[in-house]
Amino acid sequence: MGAIEEFEKVIAKRHQYAQDWKQKNGGKVVGWLCTYVPEEIIYAAGMLPVRILGSHETQDVTDAYISSIYCPFCRDALAQGLKGRYSYLDGIVHARSCVHIRNTFVNWERHVPIDFAYLMFMPAHVQSPRSKPFLTKEYGDFKEALEKWSGKVISRNDLVRAIVTYNTNRRLMKQIYELRKRDNPPITGAEAMKMVIASQLMDKAEHNKLLGQFIKELYGRDIGRETSARLMLIGSEMDDIEFVNLVEELGATFVIDEHCSGTRYFWDEILPEDDPLAAIAARYIDRIPCPPKDWPERRRLPFILELARAYNVQGVLLYQQKFCDPHEFDIPTLKQMFTENNIPTLVLEFDATIPWGQFRTRIEAFLETLTFNLV
Amino acid sequence: MTATARYKTKPLDCWKKAKELVLEHYMKIATAKEDGRLLVSGCAASCLALPAGLGDFVFMGGEPYGAVVAHDPSFSIPAMEAAEARGYARDMCGYMRNYLGSMFLDKYYFTGGPWPRADFCFGRSFCDAGHASWYRAVHEYEGIPYFCYDEPQGFNWSGSAEQKKEYLAGQLFDGIEWMEKVTGRTYDDEKLIEALKNFFRTEALWGEVCLLNAAIPAPLDLKSMLSLMPISMLRRHERCAVEFMEQLRDEVKDRIANGIAAVATERCRLATNAPPPWSFLKMFRYFEGYGVCFVGTLVYTVNSGEVKFLDDGTVIPAVPPEERGWPPMKDRESAVGTLVRWLFEHPFGFHVDWDRYLVSVAKHWKVDGMALFLNRGCPLMNTGLQDSKRALQEAGVPSTIYEGNFADCRDVDETLIIDRMETFLEGLGISKLPVS
Numbered sequence: 001m002g003a004i005e006e007f008e009k010v011i012a013k014r015h016q017y018a019q020d021w022k023q024k025n026g027g028k029v030v031g032w033l034c035t036y037v038p039e040e041i042i043y044a045a046g047m048l049p050v051r052i053l054g055s056h057e058t059q060d061v062t063d064a065y066i067s068s069i070y071c072p073f074c075r076d077a078l079a080q081g082l083k084g085r086y087s088y089l090d091g092i093v094h095a096r097s098c099v100h101i102r103n104t105f106v107n108w109e110r111h112v113p114i115d116f117a118y119l120m121f122m123p124a125h126v127q128s129p130r131s132k133p134f135l136t137k138e139y140g141d142f143k144e145a146l147e148k149w150s151g152k153v154i155s156r157n158d159l160v161r162a163i164v165t166y167n168t169n170r171r172l173m174k175q176i177y178e179l180r181k182r183d184n185p186p187i188t189g190a191e192a193m194k195m196v197i198a199s200q201l202m203d204k205a206e207h208n209k210l211l212g213q214f215i216k217e218l219y220g221r222d223i224g225r226e227t228s229a230r231l232m233l234i235g236s237e238m239d240d241i242e243f244v245n246l247v248e249e250l251g252a253t254f255v256i257d258e259h260c261s262g263t264r265y266f267w268d269e270i271l272p273e274d275d276p277l278a279a280i281a282a283r284y285i286d287r288i289p290c291p292p293k294d295w296p297e298r299r300r301l302p303f304i305l306e307l308a309r310a311y312n313v314q315g316v317l318l319y320q321q322k323f324c325d326p327h328e329f330d331i332p333t334l335k336q337m338f339t340e341n342n343i344p345t346l347v348l349e350f351d352a353t354i355p356w357g358q359f360r361t362r363i364e365a366f367l368e369t370l371t372f373n374l375v
Numbered sequence: 376m377t378a379t380a381r382y383k384t385k386p387l388d389c390w391k392k393a394k395e396l397v398l399e400h401y402m403k404i405a406t407a408k409e410d411g412r413l414l415v416s417g418c419a420a421s422c423l424a425l426p427a428g429l430g431d432f433v434f435m436g437g438e439p440y441g442a443v444v445a446h447d448p449s450f451s452i453p454a455m456e457a458a459e460a461r462g463y464a465r466d467m468c469g470y471m472r473n474y475l476g477s478m479f480l481d482k483y484y485f486t487g488g489p490w491p492r493a494d495f496c497f498g499r500s501f502c503d504a505g506h507a508s509w510y511r512a513v514h515e516y517e518g519i520p521y522f523c524y525d526e527p528q529g530f531n532w533s534g535s536a537e538q539k540k541e542y543l544a545g546q547l548f549d550g551i552e553w554m555e556k557v558t559g560r561t562y563d564d565e566k567l568i569e570a571l572k573n574f575f576r577t578e579a580l581w582g583e584v585c586l587l588n589a590a591i592p593a594p595l596d597l598k599s600m601l602s603l604m605p606i607s608m609l610r611r612h613e614r615c616a617v618e619f620m621e622q623l624r625d626e627v628k629d630r631i632a633n634g635i636a637a638v639a640t641e642r643c644r645l646a647t648n649a650p651p652p653w654s655f656l657k658m659f660r661y662f663e664g665y666g667v668c669f670v671g672t673l674v675y676t677v678n679s680g681e682v683k684f685l686d687d688g689t690v691i692p693a694v695p696p697e698e699r700g701w702p703p704m705k706d707r708e709s710a711v712g713t714l715v716r717w718l719f720e721h722p723f724g725f726h727v728d729w730d731r732y733l734v735s736v737a738k739h740w741k742v743d744g745m746a747l748f749l750n751r752g753c754p755l756m757n758t759g760l761q762d763s764k765r766a767l768q769e770a771g772v773p774s775t776i777y778e779g780n781f782a783d784c785r786d787v788d789e790t791l792i793i794d795r796m797e798t799f800l801e802g803l804g805i806s807k808l809p810v811s
Contacts, residue, residue, distance in 0.1 A: 065761055069466070069751050098503045099754045102530070106726050106759065121532040121539060124500045124507060125525035125546060134542040141534030292503045295511045296521040323466050325754060329508035332462030333515075 003214035004191055007198035011241070014050070014201045019088045021048050021203060028090035028116075028150060033077065033105055035260045036095035036122045036290070038139060038280050040270070043204065044154050044162035045146045049093075051200035052077050052086060052104075053239050056352055059083075065107045071321040072352040073237045074100040081112040091116030091149070093142075095284075096124070098292055098326050116149045118142060124293045126285045135281040143277065159276035169204045170266040172211035177263070179218060180255045181311050186221035189233065189254020190244040196261050197239055223253070229370045232308055233257040234334065235319035235350075236290075236327045243354055247317070250360065252367055256311035258304050259319075264288050291326040300330065301337055308343060315370045316345045317363075344370060379666070379808040382592040382636035387599065389622050396619055397605050401443075401485040403433045413558065414491055416513060417498030417523075418506045420678055422714055424612040425547065426497060427570030428562040429554055435493060437509060439605050441470025444477065444484050445653035445782035454480060455783060469752030469782025471509045478516060495520040495557055497550065501529065501723070502755040520557040522550050529723035536719060544715045551707065564707045570612040571710055575695040575717060580620035581607035581680030583692035587627045588670045589739050592636030593644065594627045597669035598659040599637060601651065608679040642666035643805045646740050648673050648733060648763065649748040649756050654784035658792060665805050670740045673733055674756065681721045684728070690735040693721060726759035730766035737772045744803055745774040746796060752780040775799040 001009075010017050018029045030042050031052040039049040054076025061082045062075040080086055081104075092114050094105035102119075109117040120142055123131040143154050173196065179186050187195075195214065199207045229252040233244070238259040248254065257263055268287040273279035294300045308316065316338055318331055331347060338345045346366040348359060387393075407414035412431045419436025426432045444451045454476025459465060461479060463472055477483065481490045496514055500507040500523050507523045514521035524546040527539040555562045581604070588595050595603075603623060610616040629635075643666055650672065651659070659669055676682055681693035696704075696713050704710040724732055737745055745767050750756055760776060767774040777795045780786035800806070 067749055067757050067760055069749070069754060069757060096503065096530075096532070099758060100504075102503075103726070103758050107762075110762065118533045119531065121527045121534065123525050123527075123542070124503065125523065128525070128546055128549065130542055130545040130549070131525075134538060134545075137538040138534050141538075145533065291508065292500075292505075295500075295507045295523055296514060298511075320464075323754070325467050325504040326508065328464045328467050329505055329512070331464075335462060 003210045003217055004194060006210050007194040010198045010202055011194060014053075015085060015088065017201060018048060018050050022088060029088055030091040030093055030116070031086055031089045033092070033094045033101050034097040035265045036097050036284060037093050037120070038095070038142070038284060040159065040162040040166050040280050041139060041143055041146065041154070041277075042093065043165065044158040045150055045152060046158075047091075047146075047150070048203055052080065052092070053197075054352055055080060055085075056240060056242075058353055065111060066103050069323055070103055071100040071236075071324045072350065073321050074104045076352045077101070078104045078107050081108045086112075089114060091118070093118045093120065095120040095122040097122065097290055098324075100324065118145055122284065126289060126293050127296065132278070132281050132285045135285060136275065136278045139277040139281055156276060159280075163270050163276060163279065165204045165208065167269045168208050169199060169211070170269050172208060172215065173199065173266050176211070176215060176218065177256070184222065184227050185253060185255055186218045186223065188223050188248050189231070189257070190241050190248060192254070192257070193239070193241050193244055193261055196265060197241070200261065200265065227253045227255075229253070229367055230255045230312055230314045232311065232313040232316045233259060233262070233319065234304060234316060235259050236321050236324050237261070238319060240350070240354065243356075243359075246356060246360070247363055250364055250367055252315075256307050256313060258288070258307060260290075263307065264290065291330045294330075298333075301333060304334070305337060305341065308338070308341070313343060315366065316343055318345055318347045320347060320349045322349050322351050380639035382634060382639050382641060384636045384639040387626060389619065389626055392619060392622070393603050393606060396610065396615060397602070398485075400433065400605075400609050404435050404491050405483060405486045405488065407433050407491060414493045416493035416496050417510055418501070419608050420501065421497060421499045422547070422574065422718075423609075424567060424570035424574040424714070425550060426554060427612055428551065428564060428567040429558055429560045430563070430566065434609065435491065436609050437474045438470045439608055440477075440484070441473040441782050442650065442653050444473040445469060445784065446656065447484070448654055448784040450484050451654070451782070451784060455785070465783070465786075466751065468505055468509070469780050469786075471505060473782055474509070475512060478513065492517050493519055495522070495554070497554065498523045500525045504754040522553045524550055526718070528719050529725060531724075531727040540715045540719055543718070544711050547711045547714070548707070564710065567707065568704045568710050571704060571714055572695075572697065573614055573617050574612045575697070577607050577611035577616040577620055578679070578681040579693040579695045580617065580624055582676060582682040584620065584624050584627055585671050585676040585680055586682060586690065586692055586739060587624070587631065589741060590631040591644075591741060592634065592638070592641045593668050593670045594630035594635060594637060595670075596637035596659065597647070597651070597672060598656055600671065600675070601656070604675045604679045608675075611679070636668075638663050638666075638668040640666040640808055641668040643744075643800065643803060644668055644670050644740065644742045645744050645746050646671045646673070646737060646742045647746050647748055648729075648760075649750050649753075650674060650781045651748070652779040652781055652787045652792070655779070655787050655789055655792065658789070658796070661793065662796065662800075665800055665807050667800065667805065669746075670742065671736065673729075673736050676736060677721065677723060677732065681717075683721070684732055684735050688731070688735055688738065690732075690739050725755060726762070729759055730763045733763050734766055734770040734772065737767060737770070742772065744799065745772055746799065747774055747776045748781075749776050749778040750781045751778065751786055752782045773799075773803060
C-alpha cells in the first residue's frame with residue numbers, strides 16, 4: 001500500500017486507529033482542539049494526542065449547547081463527542097485560541113464523559129517578551145497535571161525524544177511541501193492535506209515512517225494531469241479534503257496553503273534549548289500566528305505573501321468558516337495585500353457541509369479569470 | 376398615579392447630572408486636541424486608570440461608543456455599511472462596526488464633525504473574537520501607536536493563578552513604559568494611584584447600586600440604569616464618577632426607604648444577562664404596559680461594576696481594596712499589584728461561572744423570570760447561554776431566550792422579540808394591563 005493510501009485509511013478509520021493504538025501500547029489517548037496544544041508534552045507522557053475533527057454531516061445535537069452563531073467547526077467537533085464517537089478518549093486538552101472552539105471544550109468537559117480535561121492559557125500577546133517565560137511555566141503546570149493523572153513522571157529525556165520525533169515530522173512534511181514549488185508538483189493539494197491530517201491523528205513515529213516512504217514514492221511521480229492554475233488555500237480550520245479534490249478536478253492544483261491542517265500546523269520546528277519546556281514554549285510563541293494572536297504588528301501576512309511568491313501562486317482561495325470572527329478580521333487586509341501584488345482572490349464561506357453547486361460556479365468563473373490573466 | 380399603578384414614582388434627582396457627565400465625556404473627546412488633552416482609545420473594559428499617570432487624558436471606549444451609535448439607526452446604518460464596504464462581515468462585533476464605520480466615514484456621532492483621531496490605542500485582549508484585532512485595525516488605518524495587554528483571568532484556566540498574575544502585571548508595567556515612550560510624557564505614579572482608588576471605588580459603588588435593586592418595588596429600571604452605567608464604565612477612574620455614584624447610591628437608598636418605584640405598575644420583575652438591543656430600548660417601556668420592570672443585567676453589574684459572588688450562592692457588593700486592609704498603594708509596583716489582585720478576585724467568568732452568577736443575581740433581584748438575550752453581535756457573551764438557561768430552570772427561575780443584535784438594528788426583529796416575550800409573560804401569568 002502506498003503512503004497516500006495509508007494516510008487515507010487512517011483518516012477514514014481514525015477512531016479505529018486510536019483504539020488499536022491504545023490496545024497495542026496501553027497508553028492514554030488525548031483529544032486536542034487547537035494546534036496551539038503542545039502535543040509534544042502529551043506524547044512525552046506516553047500518550048497519543050489526536051486532533052478532534054468534525055464529520056461534515058448535518059446535525060442538530062449541538063443546538064442544546066452551542067448557539068448557531070458559532071463556527072460550524074466548533075459545533076461539528078462537539079457533535080462527535082455528544083454522539084459518542086470519541087468515547088475512547090481518556091482526556092481532552094485545549095489551549096486558548098478563540099471563543100468558538102473554547103465553547104467546544106467547555107461543553108465537552110461538561111456534557112461528554114471524560115476523565116481528564118485541561119484548559120491551558122496560551123498567551124495571545126505572543127509579541128510580548130513576557131509570553132515565553134510565562135508559557136514555559138504554564139507548560140510546567142500542564143506537565144505536572146499529566147504526571148498526576150497518569151502516575152508517570154515525564155523525564156527530560158522523554159521530552160527531548162518527543163521533540164525530536166515531532167521535529168522530524170515537521171521537517172519531513174516541509175521537505176515534501178518543498179516539492180510543490182516545482183512547475184509540475186508531484187502531489188496534489190488534496191494529497192498534501194491528507195498527509196497533514198493523518199499526522200494530526202497518528203502516532204508521529206509511525207507517521208514519520210510513512211513520510212519516509214512517501215518521499216521515496218514522490219521521486220519521478222506525476223499527478224497524471226496538468227498542474228493548471230496554481231492555487232493557495234488560506235483560512236482557519238480546514239479538513240474538507242473532498243472540497244479540495246473537487247476544486248482540483250476543475251483544473252487547478254493547490255500548491256501551498258496557510259491553515260491549521262497545513263503550514264500553520266507544522267511549519268516551525270522546535271529549536272534546542274537547555275530546558276525542553278522552554279524550547280517547546282518558544283516554538284508555540286514564535287510559530288506563524290493564528291489571527292487572534294497577531295498583534296500589535298502583523299506577522300502572519302508577510303509570511304503568507306512570502307509563501308505565495310515562493311510557490312508561484314496564481315490565485316488564492318480564502319475560505320471562511322461561517323462566523324469565524326478572528327479570520328474575518330484578516331480577510332479585508334489579506335485581499336488588499338493580494339490585490340496589491342496582482343494575485344486574484346476568491347472568498348468562500350464554509351459550513352460543515354458545503355453548497356458545492358454554488359461553489360463550483362464561482363470557482364469555475366474564478367479559474368476562468370485566472371486562465372484569462374495567464375493568456 | 377394611574378388605575379393600574381401600584382407604587383408611587385418620580386424621576387431621579389441625579390438624572391440631569393448623569394446626562395451632563397456622559398455628554399461632557401464625549402465632548403471632551405471631540406475637543407481633546409484643542410484642549411491639549413491626550414485621547415486614548417481602546418476596549419472600555421481595559422483598566423482606564425493606567426493612562427492617568429500621563430496627566431490629563433480622555434478615554435474613547437469603543438463599545439460604549441458603538442452602543443450609543445447603535446441607538447440611532449440613521450447614523451449606525453451608514454457606519455455599518457462603511458465597515459462592510461471595507462470587507463468587515465455583517466456577523467462581526469456590532470460595536471466594532473459602528474466604531475470602525477464612524478472612523479471610515481470620518482464622522483463623530485456626538486458632533487457630526489470629524490472623527491477624533493486618538494493619540495494612541497491602549498487595550499486589552501480578553502475576547503478572542505476580536506478586541507485586539509479591532510484596535511489593530513484602528514492602529515493601521517489611523518497610523519497611531521498601539522499597545523494591548525493579554526488578560527489571563529475570567530475563564531477558569533487550568534494551572535497556577537500566581538504566574539498568570541505575574542504575566543498580567545508584567546505587561547501592565549511594559550504598557551506604562553510604552554505610554555511614556557510614545558507620548559514623551561513622564562509618568563506620575565501618584566496620579567495612577569489616585570485614579571486606581573477612584574476606579575475601585577466607582578466599580579464597587581455601581582455594583583452596590585445594581586444590587587440595591589433587589590428592593591420591591593425596584594428603585595431603578597434597566598432602561599434608566601443603561602443611561603447611568605456609562606459613567607461607571609467610561610469615567611470610573613475619575614473623582615467625578617465616585618461622587619456621582621455616591622450621590623446615586625444615596626438617592627437609590629432614599630427611594631427604597633420611601634417606596635419610590637421606577638415602574639409604578641411593577642408586578643413582574645425580569646432581568647437579563649447581556650446588553651440590550653440598543654436600537655430597541657423602547658421594548659422596556661412597552662413591557663411596562665404589562666407591569667414588567669426589568670431590574671438589571673448581569674453583564675453591567677460585573678463589567679461596569681464589581682460585586683462578589685459567594686460560594687453559598689449569594690452576591691454582595693464588592694469592597695474596595697482600601698477598605699479591606701490590602702497593603703496600601705504607595706508606588707507603581709504596589710498599585711499594579713493591587714489592580715491585578717482586584718481583577719483576579721472579580722473574574723468575568725463567562726460560560727464557566729456565568730450560570731452560577733446568573734442564578735445568584737436572579738435570586739438576589741427576586742425576579743419572576745430571566746429574559747436571556749442571544750446577541751448575534753457578540754460571540755463572547757453568548758458562550759454557554761443554553762447551560763445558563765438550564766441552570767436557571769434547575770434553580771426554579773423561568774427563562775426565555777430572545778434573539779437579536781445589540782448594535783445592528785438591521786439584525787433586530789422587533790416583532791419577533793415582542794412575540795417571544797409576550798408568550799413568555801403569558802406563561803408567567805402576565806397579560807397586558809388595561810389602559811387607564
